[in-house]
Amino acid sequence: MKVVILAGGYGTRIGEESQLRPKPLIEIGEKPIICHIMSIYSKYGYNDFVICLGYKGYMIKEYFAHYFLHQSDVTFDFRQGNEVILHNRCRDPWRVTLIDTGKDTMTGGRIKRIQPFIGDEPFMLTYGDGVGNMDIAALVAYHQSHGKLATITAVQPPGRFGALDLAATGQVKGFQEKPSGDGGWVNAGFFVLQPEVFSYLADDATVFEQGPLEQLAQAGELAAYRHTGFWHPMDTLRDKNYLESLWKSGKAEWR
Numbered sequence: 001m002k003v004v005i006l007a008g009g010y011g012t013r014i015g016e017e018s019q020l021r022p023k024p025l026i027e028i029g030e031k032p033i034i035c036h037i038m039s040i041y042s043k044y045g046y047n048d049f050v051i052c053l054g055y056k057g058y059m060i061k062e063y064f065a066h067y068f069l070h071q072s073d074v075t076f077d078f079r080q081g082n083e084v085i086l087h088n089r090c091r092d093p094w095r096v097t098l099i100d101t102g103k104d105t106m107t108g109g110r111i112k113r114i115q116p117f118i119g120d121e122p123f124m125l126t127y128g129d130g131v132g133n134m135d136i137a138a139l140v141a142y143h144q145s146h147g148k149l150a151t152i153t154a155v156q157p158p159g160r161f162g163a164l165d166l167a168a169t170g171q172v173k174g175f176q177e178k179p180s181g182d183g184g185w186v187n188a189g190f191f192v193l194q195p196e197v198f199s200y201l202a203d204d205a206t207v208f209e210q211g212p213l214e215q216l217a218q219a220g221e222l223a224a225y226r227h228t229g230f231w232h233p234m235d236t237l238r239d240k241n242y243l244e245s246l247w248k249s250g251k252a253e254w255r
Contacts, residue, residue, distance in 0.1 A: 001048075001140070002118060003041050007034060007128035008054020008101055008110055013236050022056040024128035025063060026240060029247035032063065033234055034128050038094060040254060044136040046124065047093045050117050052101040052110040061098050108206030115198050125191040131243065131254040132231030134190050142225045143192035149221040150197055152213070153190035155231045185224065188231050230254065 011023030018026070024034035038049060053060055071090035077083040097117055101110040111125065124140075134153065143151040165174040187209065200212040216222040230253035234240050246252045 001046060001121065002050055002123045003038075003046050003048065004050045004052065004111065004114060004118070004123055004125045005034065005037065005128050006052050006107055006110055006125070007060060008052050008057065008103070008105065009128075010055045011129070014234070014240060015237055017237065017240065018055075021059055022054075023234070024051075025059060026234065028131075028234075028240070028243045029252070033131065033243075034060070036131050036254060037126060037128065038092075040131065040134060041124070041136055042092065042094065046136065048095045050097045050099060050114050050123075051128075052114055053098055054101055054103050054105060054110070057098070057100055064096050064098065067092075067096075102204055105204040106207045108201045108208035108212050109204035111208060112198060112201040112203070112206065118195065118198075120195045122192065122194050125193055126189040127233075129235070130189055130231065130233040131252075132188065132190070132227065133229045133253040134227055134231070135229075136190075139190060139225050140192055143223070146223045148223045149194045150213075150216050151192040151223050151225050153188045153227050154185035154224040155188040155227050156185055157231070185226070188227060188233075190225075190227075 005024070007022065007024040009023065011018035011026075014023055014026065017023070025032045027033070028036060034051070041047070041049075051060065068090050069086065071092070073087040073089050075085040075087070077085065099114050099117065101113040105113070122143075124136075132155070139151065139153060166172060197212070197216070200215055201208070202211075206212065213222060232239065232243060234243060243252070247255070
């Protein structure tokens with residue numbers, strides 16, 4: 001099963017970082033977040049990736065063009081005509097297909113454009129900016145068990161701020177540090193999709209999270225896999241710094 005990664009957005013909310021490079025190349029622990037995401041899938045044996053490029057996509061192409069070199073030890077021997085000797089160190093068994101899906105194409109349009117590279121097989125889909133300790137094997141098994149066209153991973157993110165426990169009189173009874181959300185579940189990405197989903201995608205202006213997912217839900221063809229473990233997006237510089245702190249402290253649950 002192929003894994004499709006949406007990596008073409010502008011990443012405007014992360015500020016200066018995305019002015020220099022596309023958001024999927026922003027590093028956590030000296031490794032681009034897209035590689036962290038790929039490692040999540042690779043842990044479960046899914047190593048065939050299709051990456052949807054857009055904004056500064058050429059930089060992602062250049063990164064993977066030199067990936068083996070960067071991950072390996074190398075000898076440059078200038079004595080006999082500039083011989084390059086790679087000492088095989090790279091252990092990632094990845095196959096990476098990089099597709100230019102347009103600079104301003106919406107998410108649904110990007111997925112539509114990579115249809116020729118998927119064919120008539122089910123596939124997985126995720127965003128290029130979120131990590132978690134997802135059990136991909138359990139996600140796939142759940143998708144296969146219900147027989148619907150699409151599975152979305154749902155999470156309950158923690159609250160951003162601490163909460164006060166207040167009495168009716170206004171007295172503060174205590175504090176709760178960053179409690180879980182209000183019970184609502186949100187889209188964490190990490191989809192499993194049947195090829196029939198392509199028929200729900202019209203053109204480059206299609207936003208996958210709006211019309212297509214709503215239509216799938218109305219047709220009874222969308223199921224949610226509830227993930228209660230760690231998940232965190234990298235939407236802002238604050239998020240990036242938080243993920244970096246987890247990595248440096250050895251508490252990165254997606255490692």
